[in-house]
Amino acid sequence: MPEILYGKTLDELKEWVKELGMPGFTAGQIADWLYKKDIHSIDEMSNLSKKNRELLASKASFGLIPYTTVQESTDGTKKYLFPAGNHKFIEAAMIPDKDRKTLCVSTQVGCKMGCLFCMTGKQGFQGNLSAGEILNQMRSIPEGPEISNIVYMGMGEPLDNLEAVMKSLEILTADWGYGWSPKRITVSTIGIVPAMKQFLEKSDAHLAVSLHSPFDEERKKLMPVQQVYPLKEVLSEIRSWDFGRQRRVSFEYIVFSGLNDTPAHVKELARVLDGIRCRINLIRFHAIPDTPLPSSNDQSVLNMKEALNKKNILTTIRKSRGEDIYAACGLLSTKELVKRENSDF
Amino acid sequence: MGTGIRAIKNLRLFPTPLVWKQELAPEVYVLGFKREEDFLPGQVVGISHSLELEPRLYSIASGNKDESLEILFNVNPEGALTPILGNQNPGNILQLSKPFGSFTLNENRASYWIAAGTGIAPFRSYLRSGLPAPIELIHGGRQLQSFYFQDEFLQKLPSGYVRCCTQEKGENLYEGRLTNYLREHTALQLDANFYLCGSAEMVVEVRDILLAKGVSYQQIIAEIYF
Ligand SMILES: Cc1cc2nc3c(=O)[nH]c(=O)nc-3n(C[C@H](O)[C@H](O)[C@H](O)COP(=O)(O)OP(=O)(O)OC[C@H]3O[C@@H](n4cnc5c(N)ncnc54)[C@H](O)[C@@H]3O)c2cc1C
Ligand code: SF4
Numbered sequence: 248m249p250e251i252l253y254g255k256t257l258d259e260l261k262e263w264v265k266e267l268g269m270p271g272f273t274a275g276q277i278a279d280w281l282y283k284k285d286i287h288s289i290d291e292m293s294n295l296s297k298k299n300r301e302l303l304a305s306k307a308s309f310g311l312i313p314y315t316t317v318q319e320s321t322d323g324t325k326k327y328l329f330p331a332g333n334h335k336f337i338e339a340a341m342i343p344d345k346d347r348k349t350l351c352v353s354t355q356v357g358c359k360m361g362c363l364f365c366m367t368g369k370q371g372f373q374g375n376l377s378a379g380e381i382l383n384q385m386r387s388i389p390e391g392p393e394i395s396n397i398v399y400m401g402m403g404e405p406l407d408n409l410e411a412v413m414k415s416l417e418i419l420t421a422d423w424g425y426g427w428s429p430k431r432i433t434v435s436t437i438g439i440v441p442a443m444k445q446f447l448e449k450s451d452a453h454l455a456v457s458l459h460s461p462f463d464e465e466r467k468k469l470m471p472v473q474q475v476y477p478l479k480e481v482l483s484e485i486r487s488w489d490f491g492r493q494r495r496v497s498f499e500y501i502v503f504s505g506l507n508d509t510p511a512h513v514k515e516l517a518r519v520l521d522g523i524r525c526r527i528n529l530i531r532f533h534a535i536p537d538t539p540l541p542s543s544n545d546q547s548v549l550n551m552k553e554a555l556n557k558k559n560i561l562t563t564i565r566k567s568r569g570e571d572i573y574a575a576c577g578l579l580s581t582k583e584l585v586k587r588e589n590s591d592f
Numbered sequence: 593m594g595t596g597i598r599a600i601k602n603l604r605l606f607p608t609p610l611v612w613k614q615e616l617a618p619e620v621y622v623l624g625f626k627r628e629e630d631f632l633p634g635q636v637v638g639i640s641h642s643l644e645l646e647p648r649l650y651s652i653a654s655g656n657k658d659e660s661l662e663i664l665f666n667v668n669p670e671g672a673l674t675p676i677l678g679n680q681n682p683g684n685i686l687q688l689s690k691p692f693g694s695f696t697l698n699e700n701r702a703s704y705w706i707a708a709g710t711g712i713a714p715f716r717s718y719l720r721s722g723l724p725a726p727i728e729l730i731h732g733g734r735q736l737q738s739f740y741f742q743d744e745f746l747q748k749l750p751s752g753y754v755r756c757c758t759q760e761k762g763e764n765l766y767e768g769r770l771t772n773y774l775r776e777h778t779a780l781q782l783d784a785n786f787y788l789c790g791s792a793e794m795v796v797e798v799r800d801i802l803l804a805k806g807v808s809y810q811q812i813i814a815e816i817y818f
Contacts, residue, residue, distance in 0.1 A: 359792040359818035361799070363809055369800070371793035372818075407818060441603060441646070467694070471795070471814045475636065475649065475693045537800065539809040592708035592732030592756070592770045592794045 252289070252303075253281055253310035253386070254379020256414055257423045267306065269299055275423060277303075282424045285392075287311055312383050324569030327388055328581070331356050331380055335373050336581040337402050339384035340574040341394070344566075349396045352384045353579065354412055355403025360437055362470045364459075364501060366535050366573075367402045370582035376403070378414035400435040400455070402579045406442035416450045429453075435499065437472050438481035447488055454490075455528070456481060458498040460507045461515040469540075482519060491524025499565075501530045501577070502543040508551045517558040526561040533570055533578055603638040603647055605687035611660060612682050617737040619667040620710070621678055622653065623686075627661040631691035633721040634714045634815070638689035639663065641676045648673050651789070651815070652691060653713035653741075655720025664713045664740060695789070695815040697723050703785040706798055708732040708770065711790025711817060716741050719748055727784055728752045732770030732794065734759045770794075774801050782806050788814040 250263065260274035273295060280292045289304045314327040315336070325341045337353040356373040358365070384401075385391050397419070399405040405412045412434065418424040419432060429451035436443055437457045447454065458478065460466040467473040490496040498520070502508050516527070529552055531543040548564055555562040568574070612624040633656055638647030654662035667678040680686065697703065697718050705715045705726045712731050719725065729749055733739050736757065745753045756770035766773050771794075774780070786802055788795045795814045802812055 357792075359816060361792050361795050361814060361816050363799070368792075369796050371791070371796055404818075463694075467813065468810055471816045472818075474695050474815055477694070537803065539803050590708075590758075590793060591734060591738070591791070592758070592797075 250307040251310035251377070251379055252277065252307050254377050254382060254414070254418070255281075256378075256417050257421065267302060269302070273299060278423045281309075282418060283426075310379050310383075311387050312380065313387055317388075318572040318574070320569040320572045320574060322568055324572065324574050325388075325390075326569060326572050326574035326579075327384065329380075329384060329387070331374065331376060334584065336584045337376065337380075337384075338574070338579045338581060339388070339401055340569055340579070341388060341390050342568045342574075343390075344568075347395045348390055348393050349398060350385055350388075350390075350394045351398050351401045352381055353401035353403055354381055354399055354405040354408045356581070357585070358403045359407060360404050360470070360472055362437065362457075364469060364503075364532065364535070364538065364540055365577045366580035366582070367577070369535070370580050370585055373585055375408040376411060378411045378418060381411060381415040382418060396431050396433070398433045398435065398455075400433070402581070404437055404439065405434050406436045406439045406446060409442045409445060413446070413449060416452055420450075420452075430493070433497075437470055438476050438478065439472065440476045440480050440484055443481070444484055447484075451494055453495045453497070454485075455497045455499055456485070458500050458516075458527075461512060461519045465507065478519065482523065485523060495526070496523065497526045497528050499528050499530060501532050502548045502551060503532055503540045504543045504547040505541055508543075508547050510554065513551065513554040513558065516555065517560060520560060526563060527555055528563055528565045530565045530577075531567050533567070535578065603689045605638065605640065605643065605647060605689055607685045608688040610680050610682055610684050610686055613680060616664070616740050617735075619678065620664070620740065621667075622662050622664050622740075623677065623680070624654075624660040624662050625686075625688065627654070627659060629661075629691055631656055631661075632694075632696050633717040633723060634693065634695035634697060635691040636693045636695075637661070637663065637691050639677070640673060640687045641680065641684075643687060645672060645676075647687065647689060649693075651695075651711075651713035651717070653716045655717060655722070657722075658720060664710050664716075666710055693815075695787070695813065697787065698785055699724055701785045702727055702781060702783075703787055704780070705729045706731075706770065706774075706786060706788045708790035708794040709738070710740070711788075711794070711815070712740055714789055714815065715787070716744070719745075725749055726752060726787075727781060728754055730754045730756065730770055730773060732756045732758070732790075736760050736762050736765070771797050771801060774798060774805075780805060780807075784811065786812045788812065790817060792816050792818060 316328045323343045335356045340351040342349045357370045359372040362368045432452040435455040534542045614622045636649045640647040650663040653664045667674045757765045
């Protein structure tokens, strides 16, 4: 297998060029070509000697992966399908809004977390993406250079693929990489506490936590992770960080009308979030096939927003985008493309 | 190795000697430690062989009054920890966390216990801790040897222990996937609680089958070995 250049950090490139016997500074030059210039092949790295380009090309490939298909929603949202090796596929959603273009990237093929309300969860887990495969979702779409924000909210639990996610964040924010401000990036998690702690220590990107119910027993039924990493511990970790100034924390809350939008939920949310400078993002639930959960109705979402605002919790309602092409939150899935492998059951 | 995807840094670990080890099937082991703590059946411990490698989680497979604290695991050849755990010998010091987690049984309701592979571990703990037996314990595995602790279950659950075997035939085995067994099951008590333990693939597929049969999602409690 040839090495893949796109997705390597500067340190990895340094180590690698050293192994090939090239001068150390070529690592910086390669990083420049990979992350700052619009080229697609090693041959175009024109400030490297011909000999070094040939050596590189004999050992490595550039590593960009073109998308396979794109679907466009009536609201302008686009959903790109990318191959991720061995009959596996992932999706990325590009959401235009006034002068912003937000890209929602996937970090895994499928997901292991099994959240009850999520289409990705229903397909099980087929593999982790590399840092290159995560960033390629931006690099290989036509809107790539215009993307203003990235949210790690596509398929998969980003913090269950911590190493690749951290590498991709490093490449996005480093001076030798894309040079983005971490304020343009949000990583979303269901709250894998130890990995979240590492993310908070090593990155300045914003954090979004899927909350969905402030009650233990109810959250367990919606999100099995609650069994090992209960919300209480997630919040206690968050409390030990300084949010609200440079870095923001938000809580994602899918509204299942009649189920998790009652006055008791509002009261308990206010209690458990007390003292955390945060925002709650209310999300309408798109009924996925065969779901036992109730959809949200617009009035109940509005009522919940008002009730939370009255408790002095900054609350917004996430606009629903790309619903007609299944690009909306929790709807990404490549299940029909998954080939079942040998299993225990 | 060790900067891994399932990093559980900061889980406090305590040096703990391995007391015994048993190979139940090729590359499937039970490790036994002296039980120092009280725990709730269904809880897990974090384990590593050194402080450098982040611990992985394992369901406690023994009873809460047993002398030893046992875990059951299979070696993942590409994994960071399990190949090392498989090579440990009694007397070696491993790093263990205190028990935690809440995959605990509601003793007041009738229940089904459904496991794939090593996901059988917490159910053995339930039984050995004297919790009420299930209506059925349904275990999925590939071969006869995949039904870990089967002698114990056959003895304790003479009528409610179902082994769904995908690759071998045998006496009193259901030949096929556990999902097929559940689909074909015409007498499931739909108002019971359903405890599921194992891989995400098993949990999401079984959950969909149960929901389609009319079980409320509120009666489905799942522990996923993510
Ligand atoms: C609540 C809970 C309870 C559990 N209980 C049990 C139990 O009772 N018994 C049991 O056997 N297991 C259990 N598990 C699973 C267990 O925690 C481990 O995940 C499993 O034993 C594998 O550990 P490992 O170190 O060998 O593999 P890991 O190193 O964790 O690797 C697992 C897989 O990920 C891949 N991988 C590793 N690192 C990377 C990387 N950096 N990038 C991409 N891919 C990578 C590997 O190729 C491998 O296939 C449980 C898990 C949870 C969450
Ligand atoms: S909501 Fe996120 S963590 Fe949960 S199953 Fe879906 S992708 Fe995984």
